[in-house]
Amino acid sequence: MLIKRSEDIPSSDITPESTYLNRRKFIAGFGLGGALGSSMIRSQFDSAKVLEDEFSRTQKDWSRVRSDLDEELNSYEDVTTYNNFYEFGTGKDDPAKNSHTLKPHPWNIEVDGLCAKRGTYGLEEFIKPRNMEDRVYRLRCVEAWSMVIPWYGFSLKEVIDWAEPLGSARYIEFTSLYNLEQMPMQRSFVLEWPYVEGLRLDEARHPLTILVTGVYGRELPNQNGAPLRLIVPWKYGFKGIKSIVKIRFTETQPLNTWQQSTPREYGFYANVNPGVDHPRWSQARERRLGELRKRPTLMFNGYGEQVANLYSGMDLRLNF
Amino acid sequence: MWLGGLTPATWLAWRFVTGRLGANPIEEILHRLGGTALIFLLATLSVTPIRSLTGWNSIIQVRRTLGLFSFFYLTMHFLVYAILDQTLDWEFIIEDLTERRYIIVGFTGWVLLIPLAVTSTKKWIRKLGKRWQRLHRLVYISTALGVAHFYWQVKADTYWPLVATAVLVALMLFRFQIWINRRPLDPGSKQLKQSVNSPKDL
Missing domain, CATH: 3.90.420.10 (Oxidoreductase, molybdopterin-binding domain)
Structure with a gap:
C-alpha cells in the first residue's frame, strides 16, 4: 500500500505549503499536468485540510466549462x-x-x-x-x-x-x-x-x-x-x-x-x-x-x- | 387543529422560497405533499377506532377537519404534479393518467375524494341522510389506492409503503371485527355493540 492514513503521518512530515506548491509547479512544468501530480501529492498528504487548500488553488473556472452539447454543468x-x-x-x-x-x-x-x-x-x-x-x-x-x-x-x-x-x-x-x-x-x-x-x-x-x-x-x-x-x-x-x-x-x-x-x-x-x-x-x-x-x-x-x-x-x- | 394541519404546508412553502429543498425541489415537494396527505388520510381513519377503544367521544369532532386536510394536501399534490412537475404538458399528463399504473390509482383516489369533500358540510349530511354514510365509505377505497400509489412508485425501498399498508390493514381489521360482531346471529355482538355507539361511527 502506498497510501498512508493521515493519523500515520507526524505533523513534521507534512511538507510546508510553499514547498508542495512549488513541487506542483515543477510537475506541471514538465507537462505531467495536475493529474499525476495531484494524485501523488494527495496520497502523501492525505489530510482533508491540505487537500482542501490544494484544490482551492488549482480550481479551474468551472463556470465556463460546457458539455459536448454546450450544456452548463x-x-x-x-x-x-x-x-x-x-x-x-x-x-x-x-x-x-x-x-x-x-x-x-x-x-x-x-x-x-x-x-x-x-x-x-x-x-x-x-x-x-x-x-x-x-x-x-x-x-x-x-x-x-x-x-x-x-x-x-x-x-x-x-x-x-x-x-x-x-x-x-x-x-x-x-x-x-x-x-x-x-x-x-x-x-x-x-x-x-x-x-x-x-x-x-x-x-x-x-x-x-x-x-x-x-x-x-x-x-x-x-x-x-x-x-x-x-x-x-x-x-x-x-x-x-x-x-x-x-x-x-x-x-x-x-x-x-x-x-x-x-x-x-x-x-x-x-x-x-x-x-x-x-x-x-x-x-x-x-x-x-x-x-x-x-x-x-x-x-x-x-x-x-x-x-x-x-x-x-x-x-x-x-x-x- | 387548523394550525397543526397547516404546519406542513407552511414549512414546505418556507423551505421552497428559501431554496432549502435540495437539488430537486419539485420532487421533494411532490413527495412530501403526497406523504402528508396519506398521513392525514390514515389519521382520519383512526378517529373511530381511537374513539371506541378509549371512549374519548369528542375526538369525533376532528374527523371532518382531518378528512378535509387530507383532501387539501392531495389536491396540492396533484396541482404540483400537473403544474410544476409536468408544466401542464397535457400530452404527457394524459399519457400518465392512462398508461402509468401508479398514477392511475393515485389519481382515482383523489377523484373519489372530491364528492366527499363537497358533501362534508352539515347541510349535505342532513340532505343525504343514510346515503351520506355509504358515500363516505369511499374514503376506505381512496386510502387503499393512495397506499398502492405509494408502493408502486418506489424503486426498491418499500419500507414506508409497507408501514402505511400495515396501518391501513390494522384500521380496516378493526372495522371488520366490529362488523362481524354486530351481525345479529353472532353471540358476541351485544358486548361490542355497547362499545360502539352507532353504525354511523364506522
Whole structure:
C-alpha cells in the first residue's frame, strides 16, 4: 500500500505549503499536468485540510466549462448532495449525510478472473500509471432526472489492456465494497449486497467508459463512490458502480444487482433509451436538475454517434 | 387543529422560497405533499377506532377537519404534479393518467375524494341522510389506492409503503371485527355493540 492514513503521518512530515506548491509547479512544468501530480501529492498528504487548500488553488473556472452539447454543468452541491447510493440509505440526501463512515484510504482493488494480472493492488499503484483527465458527461438516472458532471478519471480501457484478459474473456464484472461498519445500510434488505455491475468487454473498452477518482477537480467525495467508481455515460446511472473493490473478467454475462432485484424492470444493458419505457414510468423525458421544464431524453444519452454501433443488430427492447 | 394541519404546508412553502429543498425541489415537494396527505388520510381513519377503544367521544369532532386536510394536501399534490412537475404538458399528463399504473390509482383516489369533500358540510349530511354514510365509505377505497400509489412508485425501498399498508390493514381489521360482531346471529355482538355507539361511527 502506498497510501498512508493521515493519523500515520507526524505533523513534521507534512511538507510546508510553499514547498508542495512549488513541487506542483515543477510537475506541471514538465507537462505531467495536475493529474499525476495531484494524485501523488494527495496520497502523501492525505489530510482533508491540505487537500482542501490544494484544490482551492488549482480550481479551474468551472463556470465556463460546457458539455459536448454546450450544456452548463450542475453545481458541485447538486452533484454531491443528490445521490443514489443505497449502501448509505435510500433518500437522495442520505449518502451525503451518512457516508462519512466510508474509509476510502487505504483501499485495495482485486483483479480476478480470466486475465494475466490477477492479484490485489493498492489503489495508488492501480491508478498511478493511468492518464488522468477531466471528462464532462451527462448522467441520466433511470428515475428520469439528469445532471452534467465534470468527472476526473481515466479510460477503463487502460486497465483492461494492462490486465491482459484471456481470449475467452467476454465480460467484465465489478463489485462494490461489502462492509457493515463502513456501509451500515447493507444490513437492510433493500438490495442484495455487495452491489455488482458488469459490461460487455467491448463496451468496457469504449473510449467513453471511464473509471473515476474525482469530480470538479477534487477528490471524489464518499457519497459519489470514493475512491473509485465507474461511469458509462450512455447508460443509466445505476451502471456506474461505486466504491469498487473488485474487477473480474468472465466468460458469462454478470448478473448486475438491479437486474437481480427486479429483472422485469432493470436489464443488463440499461442503455439510455427514450423509446423503451420503464414498466412503471416514461423514459421519454427527464428533469435536468435545476431546470423546471422536462427535456426530451436523447438516445444513448446523446452519445449515439459514438456508441450505437456497439448494438447494431440487437433488439434494444428485449435487451433493455 | 387548523394550525397543526397547516404546519406542513407552511414549512414546505418556507423551505421552497428559501431554496432549502435540495437539488430537486419539485420532487421533494411532490413527495412530501403526497406523504402528508396519506398521513392525514390514515389519521382520519383512526378517529373511530381511537374513539371506541378509549371512549374519548369528542375526538369525533376532528374527523371532518382531518378528512378535509387530507383532501387539501392531495389536491396540492396533484396541482404540483400537473403544474410544476409536468408544466401542464397535457400530452404527457394524459399519457400518465392512462398508461402509468401508479398514477392511475393515485389519481382515482383523489377523484373519489372530491364528492366527499363537497358533501362534508352539515347541510349535505342532513340532505343525504343514510346515503351520506355509504358515500363516505369511499374514503376506505381512496386510502387503499393512495397506499398502492405509494408502493408502486418506489424503486426498491418499500419500507414506508409497507408501514402505511400495515396501518391501513390494522384500521380496516378493526372495522371488520366490529362488523362481524354486530351481525345479529353472532353471540358476541351485544358486548361490542355497547362499545360502539352507532353504525354511523364506522
